[in-house]
Amino acid sequence: MRRALVLTLVLALVSTILPQLFTALSQPITAEDDVTILTAVMYLEPGDAVAPHFKEVRFDGVNDYGVISISVYGWGAISVINGIHMKYPKSTSGYSSFSAIGDPNTDYPALYFRTGSGTSYSSVTLYLTARNVTDNTRKTFSNAVSDYRNLTVQVATVFNETTGRWEVYGNTFLKYSVTTSTSNLLTILNYNPDTATNPVAYRRFVLGASALINEYMSITYDYLLIYNRAISWTEINSTYYHVVYGNGLQAFVDPTWNNSTHLLDISGNERHVTLYNDPAIVEDIDKWLWLIKGLHSDGLVHFRFFPAEWNIYLLNATSGELVTSFKTLSSDDAINLQAGTYIVIASSAPLALGETITNIVTATITETATSTTTTTAIVDDPVVWHDPSVVQNHVLYGATLISTSIAYTILSAFMVLHPPRRLRGMVRIIAILTGWLILLTMNLAYVSSYSTIVYGIGFDINTGEHIYHVAENPTTIPILAVTIATSIIILSIVLYAILSEEGRRVVGYMVR
Numbered sequence: 001m002r003r004a005l006v007l008t009l010v011l012a013l014v015s016t017i018l019p020q021l022f023t024a025l026s027q028p029i030t031a032e033d034d035v036t037i038l039t040a041v042m043y044l045e046p047g048d049a050v051a052p053h054f055k056e057v058r059f060d061g062v063n064d065y066g067v068i069s070i071s072v073y074g075w076g077a078i079s080v081i082n083g084i085h086m087k088y089p090k091s092t093s094g095y096s097s098f099s100a101i102g103d104p105n106t107d108y109p110a111l112y113f114r115t116g117s118g119t120s121y122s123s124v125t126l127y128l129t130a131r132n133v134t135d136n137t138r139k140t141f142s143n144a145v146s147d148y149r150n151l152t153v154q155v156a157t158v159f160n161e162t163t164g165r166w167e168v169y170g171n172t173f174l175k176y177s178v179t180t181s182t183s184n185l186l187t188i189l190n191y192n193p194d195t196a197t198n199p200v201a202y203r204r205f206v207l208g209a210s211a212l213i214n215e216y217m218s219i220t221y222d223y224l225l226i227y228n229r230a231i232s233w234t235e236i237n238s239t240y241y242h243v244v245y246g247n248g249l250q251a252f253v254d255p256t257w258n259n260s261t262h263l264l265d266i267s268g269n270e271r272h273v274t275l276y277n278d279p280a281i282v283e284d285i286d287k288w289l290w291l292i293k294g295l296h297s298d299g300l301v302h303f304r305f306f307p308a309e310w311n312i313y314l315l316n317a318t319s320g321e322l323v324t325s326f327k328t329l330s331s332d333d334a335i336n337l338q339a340g341t342y343i344v345i346a347s348s349a350p351l352a353l354g355e356t357i358t359n360i361v362t363a364t365i366t367e368t369a370t371s372t373t374t375t376t377a378i379v380d381d382p383v384v385w386h387d388p389s390v391v392q393n394h395v396l397y398g399a400t401l402i403s404t405s406i407a408y409t410i411l412s413a414f415m416v417l418h419p420p421r422r423l424r425g426m427v428r429i430i431a432i433l434t435g436w437l438i439l440l441t442m443n444l445a446y447v448s449s450y451s452t453i454v455y456g457i458g459f460d461i462n463t464g465e466h467i468y469h470v471a472e473n474p475t476t477i478p479i480l481a482v483t484i485a486t487s488i489i490i491l492s493i494v495l496y497a498i499l500s501e502e503g504r505r506v507v508g509y510m511v512r
Contacts, residue, residue, distance in 0.1 A: 045339035057255040059208030061091035061218030064277035066207035077230040083222035088149040096217035097210035143176035257305040300334035317341040398475025
């Protein structure tokens with residue numbers, strides 16, 4: 001009985017932990033003379049690809065839009081990740097739609113976002129609609145994402161046709177989920193476009209408008225990914241931190257990768273976004289490096305869609321020593337590289353690199369002018385401090401708190417079930433409570449102090465202000481979940497011990 005109790009406690013605690021083991025760390029360093037340096041700490045292995053992000057595409061909400069030629073008919077699942085900024089107020093007074101496939105009003109199966117009417121629209125809703133084959137009515141699932149107006153946000157949706165589960169994520173958090181029987185429903189995954197009233201609506205995915213090319217939306221896209229499988233929360237979380245998994249990836253576009261008329265698809269499936277009516281492709285304030293895991297099968301590490309003549313440096317993440325460097329020559333430069341953790345630096349101008357990370361941060365940036373004279377630009381060190389490993393250290397520290405809380409709870413249960421001779425009676429209970437209060441204080445203090453992690457400080461030479469680079473602490477939710485679970489279990493253990501001690505006293509009194 002006692003062993004069963006201990007096993008139950010262990011299973012209850014393990015089930016509360018949400019693993020977040022990998023966080024990609026990348027932030028831009030922008031220097032004078034329009035020199036851009038992108039940095040990231042990455043675990044690279046053969047088949048991976050690295051690509052830059054420094055541009056976004058803006059749809060005006062009047063008449064411009066983008067189209068991916070794609071059919072999802074026959075897929076068992078679909079996952080779509082949108083990196084977007086919904087403009088508020090928007091340009092037009094009517095309803096607006098975006099990230100849309102299917103016809104929700106005529107044939108019913110569709111997946112799309114739609115706003116309320118008016119320039120100052122009050123609502124934004126993500127819809128999954130289907131046709132009920134028993135009575136030919138529309139079945140609607142929906143979740144409001146209105147809180148994300150005028151914010152740069154990642155919204156992901158995952159629909160599994162087999163299980164009937166639909167999930168909506170905002171940034172790294174699950175916002176909504178529902179599971180329903182799909183046996184009598186026709187969805188975008190099993191509705192044949194050839195039988196549709198508007199077949200074209202089921203053979204394209206539209207950015208900035210509805211699948212019927214109306215209801216234009218004022219919106220900016222940073223990136224868009226489409227999978228033909230139900231991706232996990234871990235993959236959604238890693239995409240938020242700029243790490244993408246190539247398994248089942250059907251389309252992945254970033255406005256940085258463009259030829260002015262198309263946003264280019266890196267997935268290898270040639271599902272480029274055709275742009276209509278000249279949406280603006282502009283520089284993004286946020287810049288980073290993408291890591292796409294397992295994109296290629298040739299045993300090489302690829303550097304994709306970097307502008308020509310960019311400088312790539314790979315350094316050993318432990319020693320800071322330079323491993324290799326090269327200039328980009330095409331949209332796909334591939335190198336032989338041993339699997340390992342590297343500091344990846346991509347620069348639009350050559351860097352005078354030393355042998356340590358400190359020298360990199362304070363590097364001298366040089367440019368060679370097109371004329372016979374050579375101009376050397378010295379950066380006034382816009383980076384005061386930049387250490388992406390701080391986030392990793394906090395993840396390790398948070399994992400230590402979680403492990404310690406679990407271990408202490410198991411130990412407390414053991415002490416109650418098998419009390420040591422020196423810790424019997426109230427001494428044992430006081431010892432358990434004291435240890436629990438110390439852990440509780442440490443966990444709550446850590447969560448309240450480090451839910452947001454500062455891993456870099458820059459200096460804006462134009463405004464004279466310091467810029468703080470921050471990241472969400474991925475261990476905050478797991479620590480809170482474990483703290484609540486362990487607190488309930490510890491208090492239950494203490495109550496059990498008190499009642500057991502009182503029971504022994506009563507029995508002893510009755511015997512006497």
